[in-house]
Amino acid sequence: MPNINRLSWALCLLRLSVFLVMLMWTLDKLLRPEHAAGVFAHFYALGGLGSGVFYALGGLELILLLGFVIGAARRFTYGAVLLLHAVSTFSAWHQYLHPHEGTNLLFFAAWPMLAACVALYLLRDNDAFTFDGARRAGRPAAVAVSLDHNR
DSSP states (O other): OOHHHHHHHHHHHHHHHHHHHHHHHHHHHHHOHHHHHHHHHHHHOOOSOOHHHHHHHHHHHHHHHHHHHHTOSHHHHHHHHHHHHHHHHHHTHHHHHSTTSTTGGGGGGHHHHHHHHHHHHHTGGGOOSSHHHHHHHTSOHHHHHHHHHTO
16 A cells, blocks of 8 residues: 555544544534533633524534535635634643643543644645545545545
8 A cells, every 4th residue: 555545544534533523522512502601611711602602603613524524625624623623722721730630631632633633734735535635636536535545
């Protein structure tokens, strides 16, 4: 298997795993807006936001994530996901200072995901199994995956 194919598969797996985590946080906004409100109040000092705000944020975030997972407008979608996750990671700075209190140790999982987001953004043009990658190659995504696999 040539290196380019390995890179494509690695980037695809990173994209899918980042999508899964971000999707859970997005669904939290849509299904449990009161929990999302607590998170925003505690970590971002944005208290008093109503459910409608979280439904709107969740809806916009879901659209972004759908573009991200299929690899559409990669500069924008990969960059926006990177920015959202970076803000989330850095806003929890206090938890990193006290890793063994409560569930703070779980916050450290944000760092490898942040690294994955950075890698995806920097290598976005090499992420071949995407809508943009297939469009650039001038063939449907399913055909692009099939042809890339045979390289």
